[in-house]
Amino acid sequence: MRDALARRDVSEIYKQLRRRGVSQRQIAASTGQSQSEVSEILKGRQVMAYDVLARIADGLGIPRGYMGLAYDGATAMRVASATNALEAEEDESVKRRKFLSHAAQVTMGAAVFGEATSWLPANAQTPAPARIGMTDVQQIQAATKALRDLDYRYGGGTCRDAVVAQLSWAQQLLDSTSTDLVRKQLFVALADMHSLAGWTSFDVGLLDPARGHFGKALEFAKQADDHGLLASVLYRMGRVYLHHQEPNEALKLFQLGQIAAQESGSALTVAVLCANEAWAYGMLNKPDQVQKMVGRTKDEFARAQASEAPDWVRFFNENDLHGMIGSAHDALAVFDPKKHASIAVAETIKCNEAYGADMQRTHVFGLSLQATNHFRAGDVQEGIKVGRRALQHGERVKSARVADRLKPLELEAAKHRANSDARDLFDEVRQFRQS
Template sequence: MNVEPRSPLPAGEVWERLDMRRALAARDLGTVFRLLQKHGTSQRTIAALTGMSSSEVYEVLRGRRVMAYEVLCRVADGFGVPRGYLGLAYDNDTASWLDQNLVPAQTRTDHEDDARGHALLAYAAEVTVGTAGELSSEWSTVPSAATPLPGQVGPEDVEQAEAVTAQLRHLDYRFGGGACRDAVSAHARWVDKLCDLPSRPATGTRLRVAAADVHNLAGWTAFDVGLYNVAGRHLALALDFARQAKVPSLTANVLYRAGRVYLHRKRVSEALRFFQLGQLAAQDSGSRRTVAMLCANIAWTYAEMGDEAQAITHLNRAADEFSRAEDADSEPWVQFFHELDVMALEGMTRLAMARTNEVYATPARQALERSVAERTDKMARSLAFEQGALATACLLTHDSQAALEFGELALDQAHRLRSRRVTDRLAPLQELALDCPDRGARGDEVRDLGRRIEQVLLP
């Protein structure tokens, strides 16, 4: 059978043409594909590289809009184009290029503005009287334009940056990183630009704290959706800004988050090292709350490594440090860490040890029951983590009914939240549920839960 060879890939400079970059930035795949065809790339090659069928490519060429994040990523990755060109994951160079080269609205002539004003008024009239058709291509995309920067950064600019970061942090806690990561990344770029502007020394220092905080959050949200390399970049920037600002408690918090990235990926030796470095910075800061947070995470890591003695030692120290923490000891980046989190980390630590020593299963369950009982929807992701862990502990204590109850709640949260981590953390429950020894009706339901979790875990 003869196989038609693919047409050659477009030369690299094709992607740098202004018309191509505008089409990519607008996610106008129809124009992108037509420009590729103009430069010799066949429809068949486009389909093969993007994972689309030929009919789907044809529909896009005929005007169908593609908004699905996964498809846009396949297009970028298939052609080897930086995802930032499509606004999916900007790096600084891409963001700068778009800001400088996409035509901003203020460069239009008065005549162009008048013409567009009349056209918009005409379309508004059609919508009002019910005669409007589909929105024309002229209005269907919004051109990118750089937001004007202040001439000098003042305290009010920093206050606004801090307030936006605080709101984004609440969204992350409640809905998961996927609900706000793009907004956090955009805000981080804005704060980076402010850092390049003149300011008074005190304002400049406070601004660098704000920059460290938002990059810390950007790294956390990237981690939450499984973008580990992106997370690492943001966390490195956060460390640098925290160093410039000389705020050791923030440095410790960034190191804690870096440790959690590696702990989640089962790279426990590296996770432990990050947590230990964070503990040193936390001790320098004098923040007992931060020291408690690092000690609790070190305990969990030692439990994952099978070192029960060190795990218990660090759990005890975490509880002691937290009991002596003061209310004033709560900078924005560590305000989330409360008594419930100490309980939850005790539960996670004892649950990790229960895998090899069942004596820890009941204490793990008790700690997790306390944390789950007091969580609210404002910390929905933490609640989901703890419900899944509690269901696992219930299986280890041979309570199928309770395991089913909390497992169903955790699975429901996994469907609701925009968080890859929540899904990943259901894996231990899935394994135990599939092997549930209960031969009764409840056991059948638990095994069915395991199969449904398995479907969620599939890549």
């Protein structure tokens, strides 16, 4: 216990109290915390605020010195405030002079006010409020939505750093006090933002950070008891493995997601998981399973009410339904092009005709898949035409996945290099993928 006190490891202190028979309710009553706060600390939430640590020490009858708290918080604040104020006054005057000199040097091209100095702006994070309400959570959700729109439109490279920066600030709110309802919604918002951070990391080729963010997203979604969000995160992580040609691993994640999707009660969520399972079975060359999952996808999609579905899954409309069916048959066409390439073409044409400027990345993927299967079906000229459109759209998207998704088109164009236009397309795709 003394080691835990010295480290100010409140989680371990509470765990040892629980092992000695002290209930969460008793701990909460002694420390002036809610039972939910005690529960979160037992699950690993850190306590950093001086006044909270002091209140815990006093409430549990622990000498403050054991936790390195030599005197009360008010005294500590007065001493720190007086010291910091004097240092800040001196530092601020130096900073003002330096900035004035820097501004003059930039504006006039010479040091006007004193000697030339280098200016290094200080970085600081916006402080989190002591108490938060639903408005604070809604601001996180609005930021996530705006950044997700950028990702859909132009790729993860346009917004990943902004997502990570927002997340860094948003997680500070875990140390703020709030009602139980607000805290639950905060978990939902953080899970969704971590999921977006994972997706954009994956989109720019950062696999390990993607896994880390998806892992945190799962934890927050579980704390919020949000089955739909759990299904979303598992679906996205499965897509990571599909992209890296690991259909068995992807299928396991989709099947886990399917369990959560069923618990969520959202037919559209179930449809998304079924569609992705079909794609994974296609990569495993299991046409019977593909047919079964495609049928179930259509059934679930037909009975879904998009207006009642969670925000994350509303992207899955009729265009995406055709696109996913096309993806499953594209995967099967690798093994049996005569049977499946023409189906893949027909399905992807339906979705590609409907994509607008807000879905640039998805449009590139759909066009490259369509072009690839035109080649497989023997329609070389149409493959060349559609392939060039894919390249044109690809130049507008900042996504490492675009180059990877164009690889099958490069391989198919290479088989027809006797055709000068096909040879030119092969060279253009290869150059794009290497740039």
